[in-house]
Amino acid sequence: MAANTTAATLPLSGRVAIVTGASRGIGRAIAIHLRSLGAKLVINYASSSSQADVLASELNSKAADSIDTSPVAIAVKADVSTPEDVKLLFDRAEQEFNTPAHILVNCAGVLDPKYPTLANTTVEEWETTFNVNTKGAFLTCREAANRLARGVGGRIVLISSSNVGRRCRDTVRTRRRKLQWRQ
Template sequence: MSKLLEGRVAIVTGAGRGIGRAHALELARHGAKVVVNDFGVSAAGEGTDESPAHEVVAEIEAMGGQAVVNGADVADFAAAEAMIRQAIDTFGGLDILVNNAGFLRDRMLVNTAEDEWDAVIRVHLKGHFAPLRHAGAYWRAEAKEGRQRAARVINTSSGAGLQGSVGQATYSAAKAGIAGLTLVAAQEMGRYGVTVNAIAPVAKTRMTEGAFDTSAMALPEDNSPIVAWLASEEAGDVTGRVIEIDGSVITVENGWSHGPSRDAGARWEAEKVGSALRDILAEAPTPEPVYGA
């Protein structure tokens, strides 16, 4: 196998199981040194168990790679900072951040409890922000000192966040927020040599099994080669993109963009809005259906 990531240092969050585990192993196969982060919670975010992360580290070491365990709660601001520092202190720097950690508490919107909303938004959205914020500060400092790194961030959105998903209002909101965060971070951090992209992976994992028929779904490891390439120095011209991965198919997602419009030339009168809005809606593309609709 090529050493696409030889000498590069990566953090993968939520890397004890599923897609995160596959990412960590794939990055290591390509030569990256990996901080394997996993808080060890269940698919619903309950309990803690670091053993899955230790098992992934053991697999990486067995193939001749280098890896260490990190058990941080990625949505804990101070713990996320310590995780970034662990990578730098252990391996001499940081080049790649793969934000993947998350869990589900699916409910129809009218049945969603406040604590369920808060927990899911926290782990997905704040759990992306906190590591990205501290990694970005490190990369900015490196650039200012004349040591600009070819840094790469790969966030994890979802089709649920891009097209919506019935019964997953909280998860969809968090994943849509991650897509928006990706766009802003790509613009703000590009000056420091950082690219920021997101993937929308499709895979049979413990988060999808039981929710619907997963018999024909791709495997977690089917997503990871795309992540490995996005993490490479070769990918320096790709940033601010959201890429869906569904087995052998990769698709660049087209997000919100300005569509048909009408200019009234003055403040709109409410009575005239309906006909004008219906005209431009008729000219606009039909939205893709919400998953589960």
């Protein structure tokens, strides 16, 4: 960020972004970048809060130099494959930042590194991956379509991995392609 740039001149100042799967990997990098552009963040994680809490703490401590002492980032546990948790994710954003979210970046996804061959994949393993990678993307996009702030250029962004070199990558790719629809 340039030395003469103030928070009010940042392109996402006053905007709230929900980033699913933001505790690590590309979700974390996207959250950091959105914050550098002035967005307030909801850092979503599914199981372990430690990485999400560290990221929120780092972002809040960097913002502590400003006059406004309210947090710029919060960590929220939510399983994106359940409608109730997705609703909670958006509710927490509105409660914490007193405005509907403006941006959803969906980075949440699972692929077990020990993922078996297709012939050895259990129905439970397949359903878990499908529920997070496809149903979770649908649920968060649907909630965003109903709740993003209107008239201010809201955005929905979906991110997925190509899983190059991974076993059963065609199965995972098929799950994400189910979400590619046209308006």
